[in-house]
Each structure stands twice: as C-alpha cells, then as structure tokens.
Amino acid sequence: MKEIKRISLIGLGAIGSTYASKLHDMDTNCLSIITDRERYEKYSTRDFVVNDKNYQFNYVKMDEKVEPADLIIVAVKFHHLQQAILDIRNHVGPNTIILSLMNGISSEKLIGEVYGMEKLLHAMVLAIDAERQENNVKYASTAKIYFGEEDNRVYSDKVKAVKELFDKAEISYIIPENMLYTLWWKFMFNAGINQTSAALKATYKVFQEVQEAEALFRAAMREVLLLSQKTGINLKEEDLEAFVSLVKRQSPDSRTSMLQDVEAKRKTEVEMLAGTVCQLGEQYGVDTPINRTLFHIIRTMEKTY
Numbered sequence: 001m002k003e004i005k006r007i008s009l010i011g012l013g014a015i016g017s018t019y020a021s022k023l024h025d026m027d028t029n030c031l032s033i034i035t036d037r038e039r040y041e042k043y044s045t046r047d048f049v050v051n052d053k054n055y056q057f058n059y060v061k062m063d064e065k066v067e068p069a070d071l072i073i074v075a076v077k078f079h080h081l082q083q084a085i086l087d088i089r090n091h092v093g094p095n096t097i098i099l100s101l102m103n104g105i106s107s108e109k110l111i112g113e114v115y116g117m118e119k120l121l122h123a124m125v126l127a128i129d130a131e132r133q134e135n136n137v138k139y140a141s142t143a144k145i146y147f148g149e150e151d152n153r154v155y156s157d158k159v160k161a162v163k164e165l166f167d168k169a170e171i172s173y174i175i176p177e178n179m180l181y182t183l184w185w186k187f188m189f190n191a192g193i194n195q196t197s198a199a200l201k202a203t204y205k206v207f208q209e210v211q212e213a214e215a216l217f218r219a220a221m222r223e224v225l226l227l228s229q230k231t232g233i234n235l236k237e238e239d240l241e242a243f244v245s246l247v248k249r250q251s252p253d254s255r256t257s258m259l260q261d262v263e264a265k266r267k268t269e270v271e272m273l274a275g276t277v278c279q280l281g282e283q284y285g286v287d288t289p290i291n292r293t294l295f296h297i298i299r300t301m302e303k304t305y
Contacts, residue, residue, distance in 0.1 A: 002157075004165045008060070008069040008091040010034040010084050012048065014132040014257070015101055015125055016075030018139050019171065020057060021050040026169040032060045032069070034087055043135075050137045062086075068093020071162065074100040074111065078272035081107055085114050092119070097158050099123045099147060103194075104272040105187045121158055122179045123147035124186045144172045146186070148179045184224070184233045189243045191273045192221035194258035195294045198268060198301070201259065205252035218244065219290045223277055230284040262298070265305040270298040 007030050009020055023031045035043060040061050047054040060066055069091040076084045081102065092098070098119045100107040108120045124146050145166070148159050152175050155163070159175060166173045176182040193207070196217045200206060207213045221240050228235040261268045274295035281288035 002070065002095060002161060004070040004097070004161050005030060006032075006067060006069045007071045007073065007165075008032045008034055008066075008088065009073040009075060010088055011075035011077075011080070012043070012057075013075060013077065014137055014139070016073070017048055017050055017132060017137040019073065019075070019101070019145075021048075021053070021055055021137075022169050022171050024055055024057060029058075031058060032066070032091075033057045034062055034091065035059050036062055036087070046135055048135050048137065051139060062088075062090070064090065066090055068096050070096065071165065072096060072098045074098065074102060074107065076102065077267070078102060078104060078107070078269040079267050081110060085111055097121060097162065099162065101125050101145065102272075103186070103190050103269060104276065105183050106272065106276060121147050121149065121162060122183055124183055126186055144174050146174045146176055146179070146182050148175045150179050152177050152179060181233055181235070184228050184235055185239055187273075187276075188221045188224040188228070188235060188239065189246075191224050191277055191291060192217045192243065193247060194256045195270065195273055195291070195298065196220055197256040198258040198262045198270075199294055199297045201262065203252060203259070204247060204250040204254050204256075207247050208250075208252060214244065214247075216290070217247070220294060223281070223286070223288045223291050226286050227277065227280050227284060227288075230286060231280070258298075262301060267302060268298055270295055270302075274298070 007023055009016055009031060012020065012033060020031060020033065040059050043059050047056050072088050072091055074084055092115050096119055098111055098115060099121050100111060101123055108122050112120045126143055126146060147162060149156050152159060200213060202213060207217055221243065225235045225240055258268050274291040277291040278288050278295060
C-alpha cells in the first residue's frame, strides 16, 4: 500500500475549504488547490479564514505541469463537474486515487468515464453544517466522510491508503460495507430536504414545526425510495424515517446548502437531484411528480434571480 503524500483538491466551497484546512493543519506541504487563472489571482491575494483561523493554501493553475497527485479530492458543485474533470488532468497519474465528495449518485461515473473507474473511490459527506461567505468558512462539525469501493467487506489498497491519511489528518469517516446503498441513502435525503428547503425558502425550523413541510419533504424522498427498489438498491422505509428524525435534531436556524445557494442567487444542483430522479423515473417507469414540480420551481427561481 502506497502512502498518500501529494494531495490535490478542486473546489473551495464550504466542504472543500473545511477539509482543505484539516489537511493543511496535518502538513502544510501536502496539499495543492487546483484553480483557473481568475481564481488563482483572487485567492493568492487573500487568506481563507476557516473557523477564525487564516489559511494561505498552495494554489496551482489548472494548466500548470505538476507531479501526479497520490489523491485528488473533487469538491465542486455538479454544474462545475465537467470543467473540473478537464482541470484535474495534469494531476492524474497511473496510481492516482480520485475521491469525489459531491452530492448525488453520478459524479463517480462521469469522472470514471474519462480517467477509468479503477482510480475512483465512491464518497459522500453527511450532515456537514459548514457555511461559506466569500473567503470566510464556519462550521461546528465536520460530520463524516463515507467512502470506499462498492463493496468494502475486504478493504482494498486504495481504501487502506485513504483511511491512513484520514486518521493522520483527524478527518472523521465511515467505510460502509455497501457503498452504493449508502450513496442512494444520502441521495434520497438531499432530494428531499435540499430541494424542498430551497423551494420553500425554509430553515430546518419550518420542517420541525410545519406538518405540510414535513409531508412535502417525505414525498420527495419517497420517489427516490421507489426508484431504488426498481434499480436493486432497495432503500427501506426505516431509512426514510431516520432522515425525518435527523431533520428534527438539526439546529432550527440552520440552512441547507441549496437554500444558501438560492438566497445568494447562485446556480443550484437541481439537475443533479430532481433532474436525475425524473430521468430515472422515465427509465424505470416510476412517476415522479413531486421531483418534477420541484425541478420546475427551482429552475424558475434561478432564471428570475
């Protein structure tokens, strides 16, 4: 098993900045942030501030020739993924591991189509509460990264190497036995809470106190549950109920990432969520009226910012 020493990261949003700070704290020389020319000039002249600590990361322009990374972390929004796939090309070598922390169930496939699925590990972040305003990031908990091969009953060398790195960097993680099930499990939650909170412009308090909001959140998740049964993933009713309970335990004034996007008038990931649900619904003959409606509402909001 090769030790991970060189790490490249693309995407300095709330999640990317949070984990960049953890890796930088472990070793100031291990991490390179991949940027375009505009961001390179912008980031190089100011610090990122993560939980009131200043960071001047090492930035590398996307077209700069570099030694291949041992690990590439992809933490961009879905609508930036195709460009990110091009931007990481100089960092990919024969033994590079690629870890996507993006929401959804499709980013690994899209990256793997270009660089080979043998380089990919599946991953997701659950219940992180980080928020970013300009170059200032605040979080109370880094939550956990769920990662691994599709089947982790026996850890592969790639999984062992990332596990060793996360232990050193004090990054919390879980390696699920069935990673595809776990990805769909998170996808169901995001399709429910992210989209309904954005459409309603609602904090967690609304879902905790308003029965109709909870019913809408449940209905959006149930369409994903039904699709999972068609695809052989087979999410369960108790998975849905666990997420309802999770929402009730969140800080009432906290906002989902998609609500933050809408309030800041940024592009959302609705295509990756409702768009994927509707596409799979057509493929498997499952009606998805709730996600179809959420798709139209959120796209209308984006077009009228």
